[in-house]
Amino acid sequence: MNKALRRPVIAGNWKMNQTPAEAKALIEEMKPLVKDADCEVVLCVPFVDLQAAMDAAAGSNIRIGAENCHWAQKGAFTGEVSAEMLKAMGVPYVIIGHSERRQYFGETDQTVQMRVRAALDAGLTVILCVGEYLQQREQGITEEVVRLQTKIALGGVSAEELKRIIIAYEPVWAIGTGKTATAAQANEVNHAIRVCVGELYGKDAADRLVVQYGGSMNAGNAKELLAQPDVDGGLIGGASLKAADFSVIVGAAS
Numbered sequence: 001m002n003k004a005l006r007r008p009v010i011a012g013n014w015k016m017n018q019t020p021a022e023a024k025a026l027i028e029e030m031k032p033l034v035k036d037a038d039c040e041v042v043l044c045v046p047f048v049d050l051q052a053a054m055d056a057a058a059g060s061n062i063r064i065g066a067e068n069c070h071w072a073q074k075g076a077f078t079g080e081v082s083a084e085m086l087k088a089m090g091v092p093y094v095i096i097g098h099s100e101r102r103q104y105f106g107e108t109d110q111t112v113q114m115r116v117r118a119a120l121d122a123g124l125t126v127i128l129c130v131g132e133y134l135q136q137r138e139q140g141i142t143e144e145v146v147r148l149q150t151k152i153a154l155g156g157v158s159a160e161e162l163k164r165i166i167i168a169y170e171p172v173w174a175i176g177t178g179k180t181a182t183a184a185q186a187n188e189v190n191h192a193i194r195v196c197v198g199e200l201y202g203k204d205a206a207d208r209l210v211v212q213y214g215g216s217m218n219a220g221n222a223k224e225l226l227a228q229p230d231v232d233g234g235l236i237g238g239a240s241l242k243a244a245d246f247s248v249i250v251g252a253a254s
Contacts, residue, residue, distance in 0.1 A: 002207050003229055003230075003232070005207050005208050006207075006208060006209070006210050006232045007039060007040060007210070007232075008039035008040065008210070008226065008232050008233040008253040008254075009039065009040040009042060009166055009210050009212060009232065009233040009253075010037075010039055010040070010041055010042070010233050010234055010236065010246075010249055010250050010253050011040075011041075011042040011043070011044055011065065011093070011095075011127055011166075011168075011212065011233070011234070011235050011236065011240075012042065012043045012044060012236050012237075012239075012240025012241075012246060013044050013067065013095060013098070013214070013235055013236065013237050013240060014043065014044065014045045014046060014049070014067075014240060014241060015046075015067070015100070015237060016046060017046070017241055018045065018046065018049055018241070019048075019049070020048060020049050020051070020052035021052070023045055023049040023052050023053050023056065024052050024053070024055070024056040026241070026243060027043065027053060027056035027057055027060075027062065028056055029243040030043075030062065030243045030246060030247065031056075031057070031060045031062065033243055033244070033246075033247035033250075034061065034062065034246070034247050034250045035060065035061060036254075037061060037250045037251070037253070037254050038253075038254035039233065039250060039253040039254050040063065040233070041061055041062050041063065041250055042062070042063045042064070042065050042093050042127075043057070043062060043063075043064055043065065043240065044064075044065035044066060044067050044093060044094075044095050044127070045064065045065070045066070045067070046067065047066060047067075047081055050064060050066060050086075050089055050091055051089065054089070054090060054091070063092055063093060064091060064092070064093070065091060065092065065093025065094055065095060065125075065127065066081070066086050066091050066093070066094045066095070067094075067095050067098070068081070068094065068095060068096065068098070068101060068115070069081055069082060069083040069085075069086055069094050069096070069115055069118060069119055069122075069124075070082050070083070070115065070118065071111065071114035071115045071117065071118045072118070073118070082118070082122075083115075083118045083119045083121070083122035083124055084122050086119075086122065086124060087122040087123055087124065091124070092124060092125055093124065093125050093126075093127060094119050094124050094125075094126060094127070095126075095127045095129065095168075095235075096112055096115045096116055096119060096126050096127070096128055096129065096153075097112035097115070097116075097128055097129040097130065097149070097153060098129045098170075099129060099131055099170055099172040099175050100175070102172075103172065109148070109149055109152040109153065110152065112128070112149075112152070112153050113152050113153050113154075113155050113156075116128060116153050116154075116157065116165070117156060117157075120157065120161045120164060120165075123164075124164070125164045125165070125166065126164060126165045126166065127166045127167075127168055127212070127235060128150075128153050128165055128166065128167050128168065129167075129168045129170050129214065129235070130145075130146045130149040130150055130153070130167060130168070130169060130170075130193065131145075131146065131149075131169055131170040131171045131172050131175075131214075131215070132145040132146060132171055132172060132173075133172045133173060134171075134172070134173035137171065137173065142171075142189060143189070143192045146169065146189055146192060146193055146196075147192065147193075147196045150167065150193055150196050150197065151196065151200070154197070154200060159201050159202075159205055162197070162201055162205055162209065163208070165209070166209075166210045166211075166212060166233075167193055167197075167209065167210070167211050167212070168211075168212040168213070168214045168235040169186065169189050169190050169193060169211060169212070169213055169214065169215075170213070170214035170215045170235060171185075171189075171215045173215075174215030174216050175214070175215055175216070175237065176216070176237060176238070177216065178216055179215075179216060180215060180216040180217065180218075180221055180225075181213070181215055183221075183224045183225050183227070183228050183231075184228075186213040186215075186225055186228060186231055187228035187229065187230050187231055190211045190213060190228070190230035190231055190232075191229075191230040193211050194206045194207075194209060194211055194230055197209050210232040210233060211230060211231070211232050212231070212232060212233040212234050212235050213225055213231045213233075213234055213235075214234060214235030214236070214237070216237070216238075217234040217235075217236055217239065217249065218236075218238070218239045218245060218249070219239060219244075219245040219248035219249060222234065222248065222249040222252040222253070223252040226249075226252050226253050233253055234249060234253070236249055
């Protein structure tokens, strides 16, 4: 698997943090720290921060994404935001299937697939999250779980559309817990995801697919994780709320 074929992507996931004013201030702090990055830099922010974030990032190398979107274009879905709405705002990226959406808000493999379809139809680039629970890892079924999640999410996705998908492996047991998969564990699962995609789309498509690691990647462990042959970037939680730490991770990917 030729890592040189892939440009790393470091994406921050702010989760439910930052007011619009705080978002603007943080991005202004980040801009000079990441301006020379030799990787894609994305910040996925709460819906209320999207306009402020895009305004603050305008003219820089920072791209802005949303943290979720609905599968319907419009309708009686109180509190939801459609991919078409994000497109109309000029938002290029969206996270789909994050473990917190699965864990707390009833997201299933099937609804993830529907959201992926909607986002692709709207022209967005999808950061698709897959990952196992601690019990599943202890049962030795990690690979089966992530392969199943990947296959279902990519159902109906064409080879051309796959170019607008980034897959983020995030072991649920490592999200916000301070626990991190070892570099070898992260690479092993990322490789399994790439093999799965290769079976569906061919080796060339798999070689070009960006597969991130998400799960407590931080300034201290980013270099080792990103040095792995199948780790092409990170989906960063807490560390993306600290400009200095986030810039270290971007530097490690560059």
